[in-house]
Amino acid sequence: MGFDEGIAGRTFLSLARDVRDIGITEMFVPDVLASEAAAVKKQLGISLGVFAPMSERSKLEQLGVDYIVAGDVGGFGSNE
Secondary structure, three states: OOOOOOOOOOOHHHHHHHHHHOOOOEEEEEHHHHHHHHHHHHHHOOEEEEEOOHHHHHHHHHHOOOEEEOOOOOOOOOOO
């Protein structure tokens, strides 16, 4: 995994604002960032998708998430 000093220590809002400023208006995040990303969505007016199991659907809908990406989307785990 790499390390970028330009990103280290920045808040999600700060990074999301920069991404939106270059024209990206849809963001997808892992479920551990869903609450923070939902707050940013409200501030910046972006569309938000979350990688999460469908069992989290109710919670994510309450947060205002636009998309849920469920199923095996790849990862860092073993293939066993």
